[in-house]
Amino acid sequence: MSSIAVGTFGIVVILVLIAARVPIGLALGAVAFVGTVEIIGLDAAFGMIGSLPYDFSAHWSLSAIPMFLLMGTFAYHSGMTNSLYRAARLWLGFLPGGLAVATNFACAVFAAASGSSLATAVAMGRIAIPEMQRYKYDPGLATGVCACAGTLGSLIPPSILFVLYGVFAEQSISKLFIAGILPGVLTAVLYGGMIVIRCKINPGLAPRFVEQVSRAEKRAALLNIWPLPVLILGVMGGIYTGIVTPTEAGALGSFLAFVVAVLKRQMTWEVFKTSLLEATENTATIFFIAVGAILLTKFMVLSALPIYLTAAMQDIALDPLLLVIGASLIYVVLGMFLDPLGLMLLTLPVLLPMFEALDLDLIWFGVLVIKYIEIGLMTPPVGLCVYAVKTIVGKEVPLETIFRGVSWFLATEVVVVTLLIAFPQISLYLPGLMN
Secondary structure (H helix, E strand, O other): HHEEEEEEEHHHHHHHHHHOOOOOOHHHHHHHHHHHHHHHOOOHHHHHHHHHHHHHHHHHHHHHHHHHHHHHHHHHOOOHHHHHHHHHHHHOOOOOOHHHHHHHHHHHHHHHOOOOHHHHHHHHHHHHHHHHHHOOOOHHHHHHHHHOOOOHHHHHHOOOOHHHHHHHHHHHHHHHHHHHHHHHHHHHHHHHHHHHHHHHHHHHHHHOOOOOOHHHHHHHHHHOOOHHHHHHHHHHHHHHHHHOHHHHHHHHHHHHHHHHHHOOOOOOOOHHHHHHHHHHHHHHHHHHHHHHHHHHHHHHHHOOOOHHHHHHHHHHHHOOOHHHHHHHHHHHHOOOOOHHHHHHHHHHHHHHHOOOOHOOOOHHHHHHHOOOOOHOOOOOOOOOHHHHHHHHHHHHHOOOHHHHHHHHHOOOOOOHHHHHHOOOOHHHHHHHHHH
16 A cells, blocks of 8 residues: 555544544544554654654643633633623623624633633623523524634634644744734624624514613723733733743733732632643643644655645646635535544644645635634534533523524624635734734
8 A cells, every 4th residue: 555545544544533532632643653654664653652742742832822721711710701791791782682792792802811712602601691591682692602702712812723823834823823813803893793783683683671871880890801901912912012922921821810810809729729720631632632633744744645635736726716715615524523623733734735835825824724613613513612502501592593593603704714815914914014
């Protein structure tokens, strides 16, 4: 069997194992090891396993991951989301579907402090869904906005997935963070616009209510959300001005989140311990999958499959647009079935050489990849953010109702992706200013 055939067979076996619910890190690593044995022999394969995991894990840039995870767990467990949602509700409640719009933008802000889509969906869902149910909002709209706006945690910086993409693609993590800002804001604005238009056309989705609130109360609610802007400005301002690197910004963000929680008297020993344990557990999970992916990358190089596919793509798709559309289809289809982190690390070893061969901007491609991963977080049958919201509402809202609500956000994502492909400067304008 040729090395290219071994590589192709390995990809098929990985997909089968993942479909059989084998842990994705184990599936990637095991197939990579067996495939490497087949191509270069047992001794060389053991040598690869002995060196590559350490070389990858010891990469300095990856130390940003536990730091950003810790920042997010501090922000969540110390209750910073409660004041954020209340302020959004008081200021945006007058709009058609005001509570859903408030939830959408509150998710966008919290995403910038947590860096995690699942954490954002769960944190905001626990607060916002009962509130919308109290005012008789359509269950699909109430749950759908939390599941979909929560995915902004993958795109709005700081993002764990951007860190991993930057390491694998050898791109500036700072520029990737900055590149995600405008696409993230664009997504949140279009989500909000879609909600307002739907509720304007069909008022039954979100019954209007009038909450008598004074300007003083609104100002007080706005002032009470100061911890999150402090975190966001501290992290992103430090990166953009070059004062700190992305890795140092993660440590700075964790420190700021800790200090803010102490100042607000919300940092108890229980909160500290829970946050630390949760961040450690999530870090271990991410690194286990990433080590499997780096072994797969080495296996793909040895099999020469990426080179073969690149040559084939250059012959068939000389138009870069066709390559982008093809990659989009791959991510959307696989995103229905695969874990987001595994999806990215499984596809990058194959797709990155193709984009490099056609001289396409890898910062722009990185934004598209994260956007497709966002879409995968809300598409059936996997849709991790949808299932996270389902755990909040329990049997009260059927799963099909949540997916029905999500469908409107998926239609909005089609518009967002079209704009990002048609106008790459949406992603590249701010990173260009850093030059």
